[in-house]
Amino acid sequence: MRLRLAGAVLLAAAAYYVYLPLPSGVSEPWKLMLLDALFRSFMRASDAAHSLGVCHRVRLLNRVVSWVEVIEARSSPTVKVTDSTLGGVPTRVFQPNGDSRLRRGVLYFHGGGWALGSAKMRSYDLLCRKMAEDLDAVIMSVEYRLAPEAVFPDQYHDAVVASQAFLSAELLQQYDIDPERLCVSGDSAGGNLAAAVAQELSLDDSLQVKFKAQALIYPVLQALDFHTPSYQQNQAVPILYRPYMARFWLQYLGADSSLEPVLLANNHSALDQRAISAATRSKLNWTALLPAERKKNFKPVVEEKGSPGVVGAVPGLIDVRAAPLLAEQEVLGKTPKAYVMTCEFDVLRDDGLMYGRRLQDAGVEVTSDHYEDGFHGCMVFANLPMMSSVGQRSMRNYIRWLDQNL
Numbered sequence: 001m002r003l004r005l006a007g008a009v010l011l012a013a014a015a016y017y018v019y020l021p022l023p024s025g026v027s028e029p030w031k032l033m034l035l036d037a038l039f040r041s042f043m044r045a046s047d048a049a050h051s052l053g054v055c056h057r058v059r060l061l062n063r064v065v066s067w068v069e070v071i072e073a074r075s076s077p078t079v080k081v082t083d084s085t086l087g088g089v090p091t092r093v094f095q096p097n098g099d100s101r102l103r104r105g106v107l108y109f110h111g112g113g114w115a116l117g118s119a120k121m122r123s124y125d126l127l128c129r130k131m132a133e134d135l136d137a138v139i140m141s142v143e144y145r146l147a148p149e150a151v152f153p154d155q156y157h158d159a160v161v162a163s164q165a166f167l168s169a170e171l172l173q174q175y176d177i178d179p180e181r182l183c184v185s186g187d188s189a190g191g192n193l194a195a196a197v198a199q200e201l202s203l204d205d206s207l208q209v210k211f212k213a214q215a216l217i218y219p220v221l222q223a224l225d226f227h228t229p230s231y232q233q234n235q236a237v238p239i240l241y242r243p244y245m246a247r248f249w250l251q252y253l254g255a256d257s258s259l260e261p262v263l264l265a266n267n268h269s270a271l272d273q274r275a276i277s278a279a280t281r282s283k284l285n286w287t288a289l290l291p292a293e294r295k296k297n298f299k300p301v302v303e304e305k306g307s308p309g310v311v312g313a314v315p316g317l318i319d320v321r322a323a324p325l326l327a328e329q330e331v332l333g334k335t336p337k338a339y340v341m342t343c344e345f346d347v348l349r350d351d352g353l354m355y356g357r358r359l360q361d362a363g364v365e366v367t368s369d370h371y372e373d374g375f376h377g378c379m380v381f382a383n384l385p386m387m388s389s390v391g392q393r394s395m396r397n398y399i400r401w402l403d404q405n406l
């Protein structure tokens with residue numbers, strides 16, 4: 001009896017901890033809650049270790065994630081998996097077995113707020129393996145440096161160097177990759193790096209080989225407006241809460257974490273911030289760039305007076321290499337055909353939607369794939385902790401787009 005009572009109490013406590021009121025419409029809410037409870041527990045443990053001075057929160061978090069998730073490069077009968085380098089940057093390579101005819105190639109950047117994750121994580125390993133199998137393509141998943149040890153522009157620099165090596169004649173020859181059929185891709189912070197790389201390399205006239213496509217999965221693309229309708233609507237939706245995103249940005253840009261409330265108040269982009277021109281503001285003006293059904297009744301948050309000096313102290317905030325949405329239209333127009341995946345229940349939804357719209361306005365062919373029941377991370381967490389239906393669906397559609405467009 002006592003045991004049963006204790007069991008019931010424990011179960012109730014667990015349910016209380018896991019339960020979160022989620023907006024109706026989220027795909028399989030209990031799975032998302034469970035994923036969030038896991039993530040939250042990790043975050044709390046890391047915060048505790050951080051404040052006790054044991055180690056930096058991100059380092060601990062990364063260690064836990066690595067311990068749970070990192071797997072060796074293991075080949076299967078269909079795909080040869082090896083750990084190699086691209087221009088000196090560690091990279092996991094997935095090569096389909098079989099004859100040596102030319103194959104398509106995808107360069108992939110994993111997500112994790114420029115601070116977490118790894119190409120060697122089970123979830124990314126599985127994704128790339130599946131892409132290699134389903135597309136009969138060579139997939140290279142880049143292990144770029146992470147915050148807090150590395151800050152902008154290190155991650156960006158690794159991404160560009162790896163991309164240049166990927167596009168080199170020697171590499172393409174070595175792996176029997178078709179130079180006409182190359183894609184750069186990534187999710188979340190990896191989508192940010194993929195978009196930035198696509199811009200940078202499109203401008204480089206010295207390159208003989210270019211990417212044919214860019215595929216961006218719920219990418220993060222700007223840090224000037226933390227009150228887009230999706231930031232407002234989804235601020236309390238797991239797993240990427242609004243404050244986490246501000247914290248990831250500050251960490252990436254090597255700025256002090258005490259600026260978090262300033263960013264969350266949009267004080268860094270108040271109108272007294274002279275470093276942000278009207279032209280820059282128009283590039284993320286969601287009242288003009290989003291369709292009515294996404295704007296709903298949300299109001300822009302534009303302060304008259306804020307914290308001038310923040311952009312001066314953190315110049316990365318308006319650096320297009322960190323925030324690809326700030327690119328000029330002429331630059332966007334030179335980038336390859338695009339696939340942009342967005343999720344309704346994601347603070348980054350509007351970053352992706354605005355980027356898709358601006359690419360289209362610049363004359364780029366864009367496939368916009370929006371998931372009304374999707375949440376941030378759903379594609380990569382397609383196998384974790386349980387299969388999510390929107391995760392499986394989005395992964396299928398992403399791979400299908402690559403198959404038809406590469």
Ligand SMILES: *[C@@H]1O[C@H](CO)[C@@H](O)[C@H](O)[C@H]1NC(C)=O
Nearest residue numbers: 278281282283285286287288
């Ligand atoms: C944003 O777009 C709206 C609607 O087109 C326009 O009225 C407003 O002036 C624009 N604001 C900026 C800062 O560009």
Ligand SMILES: *[C@@H]1O[C@H](CO)[C@@H](O)[C@H](O)[C@H]1NC(C)=O
Nearest residue numbers: 261262265267303305306307
């Ligand atoms: C934003 O700026 C205003 C005006 O300078 C100031 O009163 C307010 O405290 C600031 N808020 C934050 C969170 O920094």
